[in-house]
Amino acid sequence: MLLPGGESSDLAIETHDLTKRFGRQTAVAGIDLAVPRGSVFGFLGPNGSGKTTSIRMMLGLVSPSSGSVRLLGEEMPRRLSEVLPRVGALVEGPAFSPFLSGAANLRRFDSADPLAPPRTRGARVEAALDRVGLGHAASKKVQAYSLGMKQRLGLANTLLMPRELLVLDEPTNGLDPQGTREVRALIRSLADSGTTVFVSSHLLAEIEQICTHVGVMSAGALVATGTLDELRQVGAARVILQTPDAAAARRVLVGLGLALLEATEPDHVVASVAEGVGGDGDGLRPEAIVAALVEAGVRVRGFSVEQPSLEDRFVALTGEGFDVVQ
Template structure:
């Protein structure tokens, strides 16, 4: 497991963070999490892994049973009044007034911020709507918004003021592919401006595309954390052979220590052994000597999805 960053480097730092509910249910168990400042940090875990409970503790919405959490260098929840104005958050979907327009909802949010200058409120609201692509629908009642539009409006509320930290829980929920691309681009833009983004998502492809770092939770405990590249590289690569002779290829590959062999049409894939993997050039030569016609030969690096499944034993549906 990657070593946690120091408190001075971390936008979020937890030590032994624990939450036990009445009845004995242990939702989060001794969590040591470090989110580097300036990172886009993906927070992954299967259903019931404790992600949402963790976020609620970080934002001061619920108190931990044990352990500690620091957000932007301040202890939570005791420093909640000083920290939250520096944090933008979209957690478990936006809370909106259905009878108000999108613009009026943002005005309400802005009025609730004691640090917001009322003289520049209109400009802030307009800029936030523009940034999430809702300027044309600003006058529409929120009850008539689609799920994706509501997500965008919630994100706009989180962006009314410049934020040091942005906490997003499933921010692309309900968005079409174009909307998802736009939100990913916005996250990258915010990170380039110096905002730390903490992103909880069940979409592993989304995490891999946009995040610099990630952590994996399972059954309330932290399994691993580190850079996205390091997590993916920790998974064994797969050998991919294109051939019109799959049965013969499978036999030769098995004899040379390749495991987990799968045939899909003219493609044969398998896992390279973790200990003493064969030389790829010699493996290719062995196929040729056995009169296997090789049309393509190479390796695929492990993906974040491969790493997640290897760490948790869970499939791709990891919402929680």
């Protein structure tokens, strides 16, 4: 498992052995998360993998069966009243009064925040709506909003006051491609201003485009965590060789320590190597493999190295597919 390092003071979210059971069913099985401050952390996994339950425990919405949570350096839920004003959250979709306008709903939520200054409420509501592209629909009743507009309104609610940490559960749910791009740009701008953003999603493309760090959930367990680059570097690269001397090529590759894989073409030889091919590590480099083949008299008509994609890595970790197209 790849763990981003750091002291507790450097972490926006820290969990140890966080577990939630419902009767005999274990929804979250002892996860250890370390989310660096200032990062955009993608919490990735298939639907039903335990992401939302984990988030609810982090925010103090449900009590863990065991384990501990620290948010912004403070123990949860013991310090909940001190921590939550510093956190914005959108969990399991927004819930608004349908017969009030978007702006009226935000004013209502803002007035419930004892730390929100009433004098600037109108200006802050207007700015939040503009930031998520809902300025034109501020006076429209929420019952007339589409799913995507309601999702945008939920995001606007998290932006009414400055936040050190944003926790967003499926923030692009219901958005069209243009809206999805706008939310991605918004998340990047928030991170650039120093806000830590924790994004839960089952969409690989969303995580890959906006996140600096990733945690992968599967069946309630955290199966990998680290930076995107760290996850990309884990896994076996494939060497694909085209040659009329397939038998001799296989002997050379095996002698170099590569594992043979099934080839789909008779004049192709496919092998895997754990790491280093095509990179800066200590493993075999492509030119060294080709040199060994030529020295052995193998006629090389084609040679390529395929690195594992993030999709390959996640499927290998979870045993399940991900939605990769939006």
